Amino acid sequence: MGVVSSLTSLAKEHRTATAAGYHRCWYPVCLARDLKAGTPIGRDMLGTRVVAYRDPSGNPVVQSAWCPHLGADLSGGEIVDGRLRCPYHHWSFDRAGTCAHIPTGDTIPAAARIFSYPAAEAWGLVWAFNGEQPDFGIPRIPGTEEGAIALETHERAPAPFDTWIAVSNGVDFQHLRTLHGLPALGLPEELEVETGAIEFRIESLVHVQHGRITGTNVFAQHLRIGGKDLFMLFCGAPVEPGRSRGHFVAGVPKGEEARLPEVRAMMDRLNGEDLPVLSAIRFRRGLLTASDRHLARYFKYVEEFPCFLPPDR
Ligand code: FES
Ligand SMILES: [Fe+2]
Known part of the structure; x- marks a missing residue:
């Protein structure tokens, strides 16, 4: 069953995710302490898979984990020169999700991009917003900072x-x-x-x-x-x-x-x-x-x- 049809059938039963997807929220991806500099990690979420890593400034980056070349899991790759490098044929993606390098020297296809989620670190967690831009700020605990x-x-x-x-x-x-x-x-x-x-x-x-x-x-x-x-x-x-x-x-x-x-x-x-x-x-x-x-x-x-x-x- 495809993602959309399975979401639709479950929506009928449980009023959960619809064919339009999942709620536009800030979702916890992983513990901030688990995201070490230089090592990407993968998580299954939102009906797909995401990869998280830290950019050279230490800020978290969360992106789609599927490589647009042949679909390898990018969370099995490495961070090289601040970019996420696919483990399979070493296509490299920048923090905006654009493919910046292909080792063969071939022309980089215009569609060679991965989706980048708005990401943030707070309360000991790495968060990703399910949307192109966040609709509201990172979750807060009332009465404190x-x-x-x-x-x-x-x-x-x-x-x-x-x-x-x-x-x-x-x-x-x-x-x-x-x-x-x-x-x-x-x-x-x-x-x-x-x-x-x-x-x-x-x-x-x-x-x-x-x-x-x-x-x-x-x-x-x-x-x-x-x-x-x-x-x-x-x-x-x-x-x-x-x-x-x-x-x-x-x-x-x-x-x-x-x-x-x-x-x-x-x-x-x-x-x-x-x-x-x-x-x-x-x-x-x-x-x-x-x-x-x-x-x-x-x-x-x-x-x-x-x-x-x-x-x-
Ligand atoms: S599958 Fe990622 S570079 Fe080929
Ligand atoms: Fe309860």
Whole structure:
């Protein structure tokens, strides 16, 4: 089955990726610490394969991994003179994706290009935007800047669900009590919906929860519980429809690094409780009741989210 027809048939069942592709979001590609200077790495994502490497200034580059010559996997190649060199016949591509050199000296075909994703590094991750230009900024954690906190970033094993379904957890306030056994913390009055993001804030005398969804694949929050601040970011990238790979970031104010294991353990617990439900879910936007109003708003946001089908090269 071709990519488009398989996306279309899954879209009917799960309202996931459509023939128009995947949501135009910033997707995590790999851990920043795994991307070493001089060594490209490959990842299966967005129904295709991408290659990531660092340019001579250390900035990440993310491109289609399929060589336009005969289709070799460019992530098996090398970085030579700052360019990505195919392992097969040594065609070399610059950071814009243009073929800059063919060793035989033959004329370089005008179509010898690979697709370059907008790329960035933040929160210990390398990110790529699924589109030619980003529609909005890199995902943020509310209430902080990256340089202001101590953080640790981790990767999870691929899981059998779409990222936007997992992210619905962020505004599924009921399940915090029913599935996770957390105390009822109330509901936000409103969700603030902006281009490519949703924010909300819940405050009581004893706690603050400031949540932010970026795109349809990132949920981040700042929590203040018992006077202590903690920061979390959960994100994922589609491998193909119905399958995704997750990453997460745990953070605390600088100087409080000793609390990081506790935040990480809390994130592992939440993930461990969500995983069996999300892995078995046959998602449908079913019978929503009054308490699901924020969830309903999120589903509308997802349905209206623009898509892009990354070119294979
Ligand atoms: S397949 Fe890449 S150079 Fe030939
Ligand atoms: Fe959850």
